Amino acid sequence: MNSxxxxxxxxxxxxxxxxxxxxxxxxxxxxVPPGELTGSLSVLDWAGYDAEDFxxxxxxxYPNVTVNFEIGISDADIYAKMAAGxxxxxxxxxxxxxxxxxxxxxxxxxxxxxxxxxxxxxxxFKQIGQIDGKQYFxxxxxxxxxxxxxxxxxxxxxDSWAALTDPAxxxxxxxxxxxxxxxxxxxxxxxxDETTITDEQLAGIKDEWIAQRDLNLFYWAxxxxxxxxxxxxxxxxAYAWQGAYATLLANGVxxxxxxxxxxxxxxxxxxxIRKGTENMDLALKFLDAKLAEATGNxxxxxxxxxxxxxxxxxGITDETLKEAFSIDDPSILETTNFTPNxxxxxxxxxxxxxxxxxxAP
Amino acid sequence: xxxxxxxxxxxxxxxxxGGRRPGGGRGxxxxxxxxxxxxxxxxxxxxxxxxxxxxxxxxxxxxxxxxDFFGAWQPTLDQYAKLASTGSYWRLLGISAIVAFVISVxxxxxxxxxxxxxxxxxxxxxxxxxxxxLVPFWTSYLLRVMAWKIMLGTEGVINSFLIxxxxxxxxxxxxxxxxxxxxxxxxxxxxxxxxxxxxxxxxRIDTSLFEAAADLGARPIHQFLRVTLPLSLPGVFAGFFMVxxxxxxxxxxxxxxxxxxxxxYGNIIQDFFTKAANWPFGAAMSMVMLAGxxxxxxxxxxxxxLRDLLE
Numbered sequence: 001m002n003s004x005x006x007x008x009x010x011x012x013x014x015x016x017x018x019x020x021x022x023x024x025x026x027x028x029x030x031x032v033p034p035g036e037l038t039g040s041l042s043v044l045d046w047a048g049y050d051a052e053d054f055x056x057x058x059x060x061x062y063p064n065v066t067v068n069f070e071i072g073i074s075d076a077d078i079y080a081k082m083a084a085g086x087x088x089x090x091x092x093x094x095x096x097x098x099x100x101x102x103x104x105x106x107x108x109x110x111x112x113x114x115x116x117x118x119x120x121x122x123x124x125f126k127q128i129g130q131i132d133g134k135q136y137f138x139x140x141x142x143x144x145x146x147x148x149x150x151x152x153x154x155x156x157x158x159d160s161w162a163a164l165t166d167p168a169x170x171x172x173x174x175x176x177x178x179x180x181x182x183x184x185x186x187x188x189x190x191x192x193d194e195t196t197i198t199d200e201q202l203a204g205i206k207d208e209w210i211a212q213r214d215l216n217l218f219y220w221a222x223x224x225x226x227x228x229x230x231x232x233x234x235x236x237x238a239y240a241w242q243g244a245y246a247t248l249l250a251n252g253v254x255x256x257x258x259x260x261x262x263x264x265x266x267x268x269x270x271x272x273i274r275k276g277t278e279n280m281d282l283a284l285k286f287l288d289a290k291l292a293e294a295t296g297n298x299x300x301x302x303x304x305x306x307x308x309x310x311x312x313x314x315g316i317t318d319e320t321l322k323e324a325f326s327i328d329d330p331s332i333l334e335t336t337n338f339t340p341n342x343x344x345x346x347x348x349x350x351x352x353x354x355x356x357x358x359x360a361p
Numbered sequence: 362x363x364x365x366x367x368x369x370x371x372x373x374x375x376x377x378x379g380g381r382r383p384g385g386g387r388g389x390x391x392x393x394x395x396x397x398x399x400x401x402x403x404x405x406x407x408x409x410x411x412x413x414x415x416x417x418x419x420x421x422x423x424x425x426x427x428x429d430f431f432g433a434w435q436p437t438l439d440q441y442a443k444l445a446s447t448g449s450y451w452r453l454l455g456i457s458a459i460v461a462f463v464i465s466v467x468x469x470x471x472x473x474x475x476x477x478x479x480x481x482x483x484x485x486x487x488x489x490x491x492x493x494x495l496v497p498f499w500t501s502y503l504l505r506v507m508a509w510k511i512m513l514g515t516e517g518v519i520n521s522f523l524i525x526x527x528x529x530x531x532x533x534x535x536x537x538x539x540x541x542x543x544x545x546x547x548x549x550x551x552x553x554x555x556x557x558x559x560x561x562x563x564x565r566i567d568t569s570l571f572e573a574a575a576d577l578g579a580r581p582i583h584q585f586l587r588v589t590l591p592l593s594l595p596g597v598f599a600g601f602f603m604v605x606x607x608x609x610x611x612x613x614x615x616x617x618x619x620x621x622x623x624x625x626y627g628n629i630i631q632d633f634f635t636k637a638a639n640w641p642f643g644a645a646m647s648m649v650m651l652a653g654x655x656x657x658x659x660x661x662x663x664x665x666x667l668r669d670l671l672e
Binding site: 076079083178213218219234344348 | 425426427428429430447449450452453514515516534538616619620621622624626628629632633634635636637638639640642
């Protein structure tokens with residue numbers, strides 16, 4: 001991509017095309033020009049993603065539609081709210097937490113023919129939003145999880161997830177405060193199949209993390225907390241998303257993002273539409289605009305996450321970001337483990353396991 | 362908490378006497394005044410405290426999150442049975458109660474001199490000192506806890522100062538990210554809360570009693586131990602419970618400064634709501650904590666017998 005201008009033209013052309021298609025479709029709301037469309041849409045999203053940067057295409061195309069955001073603080077929180085009858089039209093879960101929405105009839109199948117940006121999404125991403133052969137979710141943001149470490153404090157480097165349980169770094173490790181993530185890490189270390197963890201294996205995993213607690217300085221809940229700990233040098237090695245890596249790199253902190261021999265973990269954020277919403281048309285327009293380029297560029301540039309629109313990813317020129325996404329090293333993607341979907345039983349058992357780790361004597 | 366006040370009956374004893382107190386005559390009927398003043402807070406308490414509490418109770422008898430809240434479901438004691446069989450949660454509840462006790466006692470002991478000073482030595486400036494005491498409340502709770510992170514951290518105020526004085530070479534690591542940090546931070550946070558009821562109790566003391574004590578030959582220390590302290594005890598216990606009850610369920614401070622080993626019972630409840638999508642179990646844990654706190658407070662009030670203190 002040689003210039004931003006050409007992208008801008010593509011975007012404009014898209015908007016024109018979108019307008020034409022919508023006008024041509026006829027019937028219902030489509031008769032109204034986008035600029036005059038009114039209404040309101042309710043979105044259950046994560047803190048930060050309510051900023052206009054992350055739905056700028058929708059805002060610009062439908063300036064008279066009101067978008068109300070409600071904030072969920074975790075996947076569990078968002079699922080629990082939807083299960084308890086939250087009336088949000090659109091919600092934003094991540095891989096691992098998708099199956100129950102379908103099983104419990106909380107999510108509507110998406111008519112992708114209504115999404116003008118759908119063909120820019122690579123197939124392997126599309127598949128992540130499919131359950132039982134139907135497209136229930138559209139993929140949006142994605143990234144890695146791996147071990148992030150200070151290169152000056154761990155000069156020998158990190159080549160395995162086992163660094164998070166290495167007594168050599170005692171008092172200087174920080175694990176993410178999340179049960180399923182702990183099971184994932186242990187599975188990688190021991191070569192377990194994450195989807196078929198037995199009760200015995202889970203009991204062993206619990207004991208390991210109880211022992212790990214004395215090496216762990218604190219469990220981080222949000223990226224800023226982790227960034228602060230690594231900047232001060234209190235934390236040497238941590239479970240981390242590449243957002244923290246990119247932030248620390250940009251701040252000049254000597255860090256590296258490991259390529260563990262067990263492979264990195266990878267996650268994808270998706271958007272779903274609540275079953276029974278009366279705002280289906282607006283919700284689809286919102287999702288389509290979420291896939292558009294200006295919005296995607298903001299995801300990449302402001303939060304350092306990947307975006308499911310391939311044109312956005314192809315347009316990355318910033319060296320820090322290229323580094324963070326390992327764009328020049330496609331072999332990393334081949335050894336990445338995508339987060340599998342949890343069953344309701346696994347979710348309950350793994351989160352309870354983690355609570356017991358934290359409550360252990 | 363009952364306070365000794367001239368007996369002003371809330372309801373008129375005889376019908377018809379209601380609105381006509383001697384010298385009254387104007388204004389609303391007393392019964393009407395009562396309802397007028399009580400309905401808004403009662404409504405607030407009902408809508409935003411009692412109903413949510415009841416919903417939580419209902420949730421604690423659900424088998425899981427599936428299905429509509431008002432849909433058909435069989436009440437079950439599964440959550441309570443699961444909780445009963447997990448020893449580490451009970452242990453943590455005990456630890457949380459002990460931690461809350463230590464924090465409450467420390468906060469009360471530390472705030473007593475402050476209240477004493479404000480009540481008897483503040484003079485014209487007492488109001489100004491009281492404002493100073495309340496200044497921290499102008500910033501958010503979270504900010505005050507974060508400030509302690511800056512105080513206790515390896516590059517924090519205490520460590521930097523000790524290194525500057527050459528007393529230590531390496532920063533002390535035991536200051537932050539453990540249960541001590543939680544206790545220190547919470548004592549600080551609660552001191553103003555504990556001060557206010559003690560101050561109120563001290564201000565109610567009739568100062569002529571001090572003169573009487575002095576006339577009868579009591580030295581200042583005896584005067585304090587025999588007159589001031591006993592008369593201020595209701596305020597001391599009020600301060601204690603004002604700190605103890607919310608601290609048993611505290612979760613924000615352990616999250617920020619407690620590290621891997623600093624979790625309290627409240628953190629586990631929070632995890633079941635926000636990280637586990639298991640509201641029924643979190644609700645059962647909350648109900649057990651609520652019941653436990655009520656039992657402790659009831660026992661304590663029985664033992665101490667506040668009424669005796671007040672009369």
